[in-house]
Amino acid sequence: ALAMPAIAQTAPTIKWRLTSGFPKSLDTIYGGAEVLAKRVKELTGGKFQIQVFAAGELVPGGPAALDAVQAGTVECCHTCSYYSFGKEPTFAIGSALPFGMDCRQANAWFYYGNGQKLMDEFFSNYGLQSFPGGNTGTQMGGWYRKELTSLDDIKGLKFRVAGIAGKVWAKLGAVPQQIPGGDIYPSLEKGTIDAAEWVGPYDDEKLGFYKVAKNYYYPGWWEPGLVIHFFVAKKEWDKLPAEYKAAFEAAAFEANVTMMAEYDHKNPAALSRLLSSGVKLRRFSNEIMQAAQKASQEVYAEESAKSPAFKKISEDYFKYAKVQNAWFSIAEASMAQFLHGAK
Amino acid sequence: ALAMPAIAQTAPTIKWRLTSGFPKSLDTIYGGAEVLAKRVKELTGGKFQIQVFAAGELVPGGPAALDAVQAGTVECCHTCSYYSFGKEPTFAIGSALPFGMDCRQANAWFYYGNGQKLMDEFFSNYGLQSFPGGNTGTQMGGWYRKELTSLDDIKGLKFRVAGIAGKVWAKLGAVPQQIPGGDIYPSLEKGTIDAAEWVGPYDDEKLGFYKVAKNYYYPGWWEPGLVIHFFVAKKEWDKLPAEYKAAFEAAAFEANVTMMAEYDHKNPAALSRLLSSGVKLRRFSNEIMQAAQKASQEVYAEESAKSPAFKKISEDYFKYAKVQNAWFSIAEASMAQFLHGAK
Numbered sequence: 093a094l095a096m097p098a099i100a101q102t103a104p105t106i107k108w109r110l111t112s113g114f115p116k117s118l119d120t121i122y123g124g125a126e127v128l129a130k131r132v133k134e135l136t137g138g139k140f141q142i143q144v145f146a147a148g149e150l151v152p153g154g155p156a157a158l159d160a161v162q163a164g165t166v167e168c169c170h171t172c173s174y175y176s177f178g179k180e181p182t183f184a185i186g187s188a189l190p191f192g193m194d195c196r197q198a199n200a201w202f203y204y205g206n207g208q209k210l211m212d213e214f215f216s217n218y219g220l221q222s223f224p225g226g227n228t229g230t231q232m233g234g235w236y237r238k239e240l241t242s243l244d245d246i247k248g249l250k251f252r253v254a255g256i257a258g259k260v261w262a263k264l265g266a267v268p269q270q271i272p273g274g275d276i277y278p279s280l281e282k283g284t285i286d287a288a289e290w291v292g293p294y295d296d297e298k299l300g301f302y303k304v305a306k307n308y309y310y311p312g313w314w315e316p317g318l319v320i321h322f323f324v325a326k327k328e329w330d331k332l333p334a335e336y337k338a339a340f341e342a343a344a345f346e347a348n349v350t351m352m353a354e355y356d357h358k359n360p361a362a363l364s365r366l367l368s369s370g371v372k373l374r375r376f377s378n379e380i381m382q383a384a385q386k387a388s389q390e391v392y393a394e395e396s397a398k399s400p401a402f403k404k405i406s407e408d409y410f411k412y413a414k415v416q417n418a419w420f421s422i423a424e425a426s427m428a429q430f431l432h433g434a435k
Numbered sequence: 436a437l438a439m440p441a442i443a444q445t446a447p448t449i450k451w452r453l454t455s456g457f458p459k460s461l462d463t464i465y466g467g468a469e470v471l472a473k474r475v476k477e478l479t480g481g482k483f484q485i486q487v488f489a490a491g492e493l494v495p496g497g498p499a500a501l502d503a504v505q506a507g508t509v510e511c512c513h514t515c516s517y518y519s520f521g522k523e524p525t526f527a528i529g530s531a532l533p534f535g536m537d538c539r540q541a542n543a544w545f546y547y548g549n550g551q552k553l554m555d556e557f558f559s560n561y562g563l564q565s566f567p568g569g570n571t572g573t574q575m576g577g578w579y580r581k582e583l584t585s586l587d588d589i590k591g592l593k594f595r596v597a598g599i600a601g602k603v604w605a606k607l608g609a610v611p612q613q614i615p616g617g618d619i620y621p622s623l624e625k626g627t628i629d630a631a632e633w634v635g636p637y638d639d640e641k642l643g644f645y646k647v648a649k650n651y652y653y654p655g656w657w658e659p660g661l662v663i664h665f666f667v668a669k670k671e672w673d674k675l676p677a678e679y680k681a682a683f684e685a686a687a688f689e690a691n692v693t694m695m696a697e698y699d700h701k702n703p704a705a706l707s708r709l710l711s712s713g714v715k716l717r718r719f720s721n722e723i724m725q726a727a728q729k730a731s732q733e734v735y736a737e738e739s740a741k742s743p744a745f746k747k748i749s750e751d752y753f754k755y756a757k758v759q760n761a762w763f764s765i766a767e768a769s770m771a772q773f774l775h776g777a778k
Contacts, residue, residue, distance in 0.1 A: 204700035357547035417775035432760035
């Protein structure tokens with residue numbers, strides 16, 4: 093009896109399409125959607141099928157993935173809400189805020205703090221329901237043709253960076269450039285731009301920036317722990333049988349924890365390879381970090397003045413972050429400093 | 436059609452019993468088993484039922500939970516393998532090693548490094564299959580009636596600590612005491628012991644140690660990221676239909692990521708309350724940390740000489756930890772130090 097299929101013929105067959113905000117070449121972040129689709133299929137005896145499309149196959153990457161779910165082109169997507177920052181600043185909070193929370197802290201806020209509730213209130217205005225479904229960890233700060241020896245070196249810096257991070261960099265004097273992934277390398281090579289940021293060693297290595305801009309800065313203070321979400325059209329979600337909802341939810345938790353682990357597994361070796369090829373690892377100076385934190389707070393005040401949702405949710409977010417940081421400064425930080433003191 | 440139950444009458448009803456290594460009063464760590472059982476039930480339309488028993492209900496806590504799975508008393512348990520350290524030192528590696536990996540690093544090792552493969556090779560000798568199913572984060576270092584001003588203060592210290600950590604403390608001159616949870620408070624109050632360690636602020640607060648030993652040390656260098664596992668009797672696992680295996684696996688991922696988030700959510704407020712009640716937060720001195728790390732390496736050499744499995748797996752573990760620490764020292768550590776520099 094135990095060998096018989098658990099899901100019988102009476103269960104409905106449901107086919108969804110998921111568009112990823114990412115190309116297949118970024119296999120770790122793109123792979124989160126494959127993890128979800130595979131697990132959901134297994135959990136439902138093959139009855140709930142989610143077909144995953146890479147960015148560009150059905151719809152482009154960037155904000156288009158979220159737009160496609162809202163428009164009903166696809167039932168769901170796997171992407172970062174901050175790509176839709178231009179539509180409403182609150183979209184940034186779902187993904188990452190400069191000097192905001194890291195991976196574990198963001199999980200705590202979403203799962204046990206007010207994060208899920210507040211963000212879903214906001215996302216419901218767009219007909220969306222959200223599920224945290226991945227994290228990159230603290231990102232690197234990008235590739236710079238020239239060393240940044242002081243704040244003055246940022247004046248006029250043509251830096252490929254988007255969204256709320258771009259607004260902060262602009263306050264420091266940079267000129268943010270929004271350039272699609274494929275065009276970054278030639279722009280950096282030609283010197284059309286001075287610098288570009290992407291994710292971390294494993295993803296950055298593939299794009300080859302190290303060949304044309306040797307200064308690799310850290311930390312990516314504008315993305316201390318980028319959250320990737322699954323977004324589902326609320327009206328499609330509401331039609332699912334309870335077991336299929338449970339399958340999607342459980343698989344999203346799995347994608348969340350495994351993406352972080354996969355990045356943590358892959359990044360160290362990639363960084364070693366980059367360093368062997370002559371990359372110069374450089375830490376942003378305290379002067380730059382402090383100025384950037386101050387500029388971030390100015391941006392938050394400006395966005396809060398324009399958007400009540402941003403004000404409400406970012407205040408909860410940073411109140412939570414402050415409490416988290418106080419706790420993380422004790423056992424976690426002292427252990428980490430002993431084992432791998434920051435370089 | 437969409438409202439009909441996804442799991443039909445033909446799916447087998449399977450009832451398992453799970454014994455937790457923990458009492459219900461430690462609701463976060465005990466709760467991991469409830470998270471799993473609830474999700475598995477939902478995913479199988481109520482057909483795969485796992486009844487959770489707290490430590491002491493069916494079998495005692497400590498190593499008894501794992502023994503009960505091996506003996507066939509229950510199909511599975513949720514506990515720390517290091518409780519079985521006395522049987523074979525390799526059991527410690529599944530949970531935590533002094534100066535070993537933190538939560539994220541351990542996840543990377545288990546899910547993408549050799550961790551799962553190596554530990555399951557070892558656990559299979561006991562008829563067990565393992566699934567990471569929770570983490571406490573870096574623990575606190577415990578409660579001390581007197582301040583530790585130097586290594587000399589450790590000589591003769593009667594410290595409630597078990598397993599491989601106890602061996603390390605013994606090398607520093609302490610006298611490890613193995614005392615059941617309920618007996619720790621009166622022993623500490625009477626001065627029968629000088630100090631006791633447990634988990635972190637949220638759990639420690641419940642046991643009331645702060646009333647009788649005011650010095651709260653950190654970090655708990657012997658548990659930088661305690662892994663809690665689900666252990667299943669291999670012969671029961673092999674009988675499960677594929678969908679039920681998938682349900683158990685997915686639910687274990689969920690329990691893993693949510694337990695860490697729940698601890699991160701609850702610990703900060705508990706620490707604040709403890710500090711308000713007059714607790715003195717104290718960091719282990721570098722002298723003590725360095726001596727403890729050296730003592731740990733001596734213990735690893737001794738255990739490796741006795742157990743080929745410990746030698747093989749701990750070498751892989753620390754090789755992986757070294758690479759992880761090199762990577763974590765860059766973006767993660769510099770971001771963390773800026774936001775919450777260790778106190």
